[in-house]
Amino acid sequence: MSESPPRFPATRCADCGHLYGHEAYICRECGSETFAEAPLDGTGTVYARTTIRVPGSDQQGEEPFEVAVVDVGGEETVRVTARLEENPELGPDDPVEFVDRRDGVFYFRAA
Amino acid sequence: MNDVCVVGTGTTEFGVREEGIVELGVTAVGRALRSCDVDREDVDALYLGNFVAGMLEGQETLAPLVADSVGLVGVPTMKTEGACASSGIAFRQAYQAIRTGIHDVVVVTGVERMTSAETSEFTRALGSAADHGTDGATGLTFPGFYGLVLDRYMHEYGATREQVAAVSVKNRRNGASNPRARFRSPVTVEDVVDSRLVADPLRLYDCCPAADGAAAVVLASADVADSYTDAPIPVLGSGHATGRSAAYRYDDLTTLEATTLAAEEAYDEANISPSDVDVVELHDCFSAAEIGDSEDLGFFEKGEGAAAVAEGRTAVDGELPINPSGGLLAKGHPVGATGIGQIYEVCLQLLGEHENQVDGAEVGLAHNLGGSGAVSTVTVLGGPSRV
Ligand SMILES: [Zn+2]
Numbered sequence: 001m002s003e004s005p006p007r008f009p010a011t012r013c014a015d016c017g018h019l020y021g022h023e024a025y026i027c028r029e030c031g032s033e034t035f036a037e038a039p040l041d042g043t044g045t046v047y048a049r050t051t052i053r054v055p056g057s058d059q060q061g062e063e064p065f066e067v068a069v070v071d072v073g074g075e076e077t078v079r080v081t082a083r084l085e086e087n088p089e090l091g092p093d094d095p096v097e098f099v100d101r102r103d104g105v106f107y108f109r110a111a
Numbered sequence: 112m113n114d115v116c117v118v119g120t121g122t123t124e125f126g127v128r129e130e131g132i133v134e135l136g137v138t139a140v141g142r143a144l145r146s147c148d149v150d151r152e153d154v155d156a157l158y159l160g161n162f163v164a165g166m167l168e169g170q171e172t173l174a175p176l177v178a179d180s181v182g183l184v185g186v187p188t189m190k191t192e193g194a195c196a197s198s199g200i201a202f203r204q205a206y207q208a209i210r211t212g213i214h215d216v217v218v219v220t221g222v223e224r225m226t227s228a229e230t231s232e233f234t235r236a237l238g239s240a241a242d243h244g245t246d247g248a249t250g251l252t253f254p255g256f257y258g259l260v261l262d263r264y265m266h267e268y269g270a271t272r273e274q275v276a277a278v279s280v281k282n283r284r285n286g287a288s289n290p291r292a293r294f295r296s297p298v299t300v301e302d303v304v305d306s307r308l309v310a311d312p313l314r315l316y317d318c319c320p321a322a323d324g325a326a327a328v329v330l331a332s333a334d335v336a337d338s339y340t341d342a343p344i345p346v347l348g349s350g351h352a353t354g355r356s357a358a359y360r361y362d363d364l365t366t367l368e369a370t371t372l373a374a375e376e377a378y379d380e381a382n383i384s385p386s387d388v389d390v391v392e393l394h395d396c397f398s399a400a401e402i403g404d405s406e407d408l409g410f411f412e413k414g415e416g417a418a419a420v421a422e423g424r425t426a427v428d429g430e431l432p433i434n435p436s437g438g439l440l441a442k443g444h445p446v447g448a449t450g451i452g453q454i455y456e457v458c459l460q461l462l463g464e465h466e467n468q469v470d471g472a473e474v475g476l477a478h479n480l481g482g483s484g485a486v487s488t489v490t491v492l493g494g495p496s497r498v
Pocket of ligand 1: 014015
């Protein structure tokens with residue numbers, strides 16, 4: 001168990017309060033264009049995971065790497081598509097924690 | 112509302128083709144027109160589904176180009192795009208135009224040419240069907256998307272790797288006797304589970320091959336259909352729906368709601384339930400996709416699709432034959448041609464002319480899916496006696 005992970009940079013619709021992990025351009029719930037920062041607890045769990053061994057053109061040479069759908073947050077959670085730092089053992093329902101966001105991609109590691 | 116029938120069909124073989132994109136489309140359309148008594152003067156419009164000709168071939172404006180090349184100058188044309196569902200959408204648009212009385216006869220085609228592209232260009236083009244800003248930025252590929260789906264599916268329902276491999280075994284066996292298929296050799300469960308990992312837990316033989324090819328149908332209003340053919344195939348129902356465009360957008364990755372919603376619309380219009388379907392061509396771009404599709408289309412309870420395949424219930428001689436053509440896993444996946452290619456195979460079944468004929472097939476279903484479950488079309492077709 002590591003020290004408490006960095007907060008996760010979620011946003012919240014300023015009008016209806018709906019939470020977003022990935023950016024939204026307008027709120028899917030109410031149509032608002034106004035969002036506020038709403039950092040969440042950086043702990044989470046894996047929902048599903050895969051290891052990419054045949055990458056697309058923009059990730060040539062990075063393989064193998066792991067991509068997962070992660071539920072992040074504490075009382076409130078958001079679901080995001082993210083990279084996992086190398087750990088092929090991780091699978092559904094395993095705990096992970098937020099590392100950082102680089103080039104627009106969320107990174108998590110085993111908690 | 113007018114009833115709508117398929118009155119003509121044509122296709123090329125799917126596989127590695129030498130022909131250019133226009134020649135492929137023209138060949139399929141020409142064969143569809145020659146298969147029935149439709150004169151070119153009777154054709155009111157041509158709709159064409161295609162995904163990556165602009166990126167891979169530098170060739171756009173395909174719908175008017177194909178129309179002009181088959182002698183259909185003057186009619187309205189359009190191209191539809193929805194990744195792997197591109198020509199399912201073209202079919203849907205033509206169907207609606209006839210159903211609402213705008214047109215009487217419409218030619219629909221799907222065309223794609225993929226195998227001659229450089230690998231980097233090919234993967235970039237296919238990757239364009241994902242959301243670049245979210246899934247795409249992580250490097251998630253389409254095998255990767257279905258790797259996530261299968262990872263969650265196996266976790267929730269306890270399906271085994273061997274059960275999932277049975278999809279590829281069945282479809283490759285079916286494809287061996289389909290002259291339109293790219294892969295004509297069978298594989299075993301061991302071959303599948305020993306093939307190299309592509310996107311865990313998906314392996315190479317869980318993935319469909321790219322292909323070149325084109326397919327076409329001629330659609331006509333039911334009141335004029337019998338002047339073009341003795342065996343019109345009625346379209347009993349059609350559905351078209353949008354789902355989620357990225358993996359994180361799903362509450363449940365084992366159900367792709369574009370399919371469930373399109374199926375519900377098609378079943379309602381056809382006034383049938385899934386148990387009335389005799390033969391199915393569904394979107395098996397990956398083995399995991401066939402299992403999920405078979406549940407989303409209502410043929411099996413959630414979590415039972417994998418066991419059903421392994422038990423032979425979806426074989427050509429099973430209770431519900433799925434992909435007797437060999438599906439995308441054996442026919443290959445010329446992305447924009449796939450939807451009409453599936454409808455072509457279902458029409459052969461309903462005419463009693465398929466190489467892997469399902470005895471007594473009276474109701475057939477074709478299911479086309481594009482992107483990360485982003486868009487789906489479902490078409491229910493009936494035998495000629497149901498006009
Ligand atoms: Zn809102």
